[in-house]
Amino acid sequence: NAGVTQTPKFQVLKTGQSMTLQCAQDMNHNSMYWYRQDPGMGLRLIYYSASEGTTDKGEVPNGYNVSRLNKREFSLRLESAAPSQTSVYFCATRDSSYEQYFGPGTRLTVT
Amino acid sequence: GEDVEQSLFLSVREGDSSVINCTYTDSSSTYLYWYKQEPGAGLQLLTYIFSNMDMKQDQRLTVLLNKKDKHLSLRIADTQTGDSAIYFCAEKMGANNLFFGTGTRLTVIP
Numbered sequence: 690n691a692g693v694t695q696t697p698k699f700q701v702l703k704t705g706q707s708m709t710l711q712c713a714q715d716m717n718h719n720s721m722y723w724y725r726q727d728p729g730m731g732l733r734l735i736y737y738s739a740s741e742g743t744t745d746k747g748e749v750p751n752g753y754n755v756s757r758l759n760k761r762e763f764s765l766r767l768e769s770a771a772p773s774q775t776s777v778y779f780c781a782t783r784d785s786s787y788e789q790y791f792g793p794g795t796r797l798t799v800t
Numbered sequence: 801g802e803d804v805e806q807s808l809f810l811s812v813r814e815g816d817s818s819v820i821n822c823t824y825t826d827s828s829s830t831y832l833y834w835y836k837q838e839p840g841a842g843l844q845l846l847t848y849i850f851s852n853m854d855m856k857q858d859q860r861l862t863v864l865l866n867k868k869d870k871h872l873s874l875r876i877a878d879t880q881t882g883d884s885a886i887y888f889c890a891e892k893m894g895a896n897n898l899f900f901g902t903g904t905r906l907t908v909i910p
Contacts, residue, residue, distance in 0.1 A: 693842075720896055729808060731888060731902040732843070739896050747897070779842055787831055787892055791842030 691715055693792035695780050701798045702770040710765040710795050712780030718790075720783040721763040722747075723755060725776040726794075732779065738763055770799045804891060804901035811907045818876040820904045822889035825870060829891040832865060833898065834874045837886040846874070846887075876906075884908045 696711045714721065719740045724732040724747075734747030738757040752774060754766045767774060780792040804824045812818045824832070830851050835843040849856045849863045849872075856863045862875040872889055886905050890898040 722897075724900075729902055731804070731806075732900040734897060734899075737896060781842075783896070787898075788833075788845050788848070789835075789843070789898060791844070793840075793842050 693780055693782055693790055695778075695792040695795050697795060698793065699796050701800065702767075703800055704771060706770050707766070707768050708770065709767075710778055710780075710797075712763045712765070712792060713761050714763075714780075714782045714790075715761065716782055716784070716790065717760070718782035718784055719760070721757065722781040722783070722789065723753075723763070723765045724779045724781065725749065725774075726779060727776050735765065735778075767797075770797075772799045775799045804889060804899055806887075806889060806901040806904045808902065809905050809907070811909060812879050813909050814879060814881060816879055818874075818879045818883065818906055818908075820874045820876075820887050820889075820906065822872040822874075822901050823870055824872065824889070824891045824901075826891055826893065826899075827867070827870060829893070831892040832863075832872050833890040833892075834861075834863065834872075835888040835890060835900075837888065837903070839885075843888060879906075879908050881908045881910055 722737045723735040736755040738744045741760045778795045781789045833848040834846045837843045860877045864873045886903045888903045889901045893899045
């Protein structure tokens, strides 16, 4: 089992460009999450999806959109990237005991 | 959101004990967690504690919870170089989410 996979691993964008970060899980978990990690700020929740077909805003949703395509996949889209969105992005899933399982991360730089 | 605070850095010598501290503000949190992040990787769950417990021990790890002071600590006995990582505490918020602290970077000096 692959667990939680994310693509791409690295990405460089110019200001104003758009891109979609992909996340997939094979653990049959209902809940999926997108976080960003910045130095000294820990992980901050961008969006989450409690189940297929539902999404909710987290702490820092501005500038992002998400799609829960099916139970396996949860994508994060930046429509018009800004330098403030330079960060490491983590996707995670949650099991019934509230343990979260994290992907390896996507390192995004916006110039 | 709630503030979950941790010191940013901790250095210890190999073989010593490490104690990583965390304070949280939501007294209704039912689960509190410790996650470990190794360089270039995602977070992995180390251990967790229910809010009705004071202490949990798991091999070299001891978690202490002081609900009155909203203080959580993680003690690592006989710290090894492989324990060097960033450690995050997190509290369960609502039905679905975790709220993470800022992380403590533990450096183990050989």
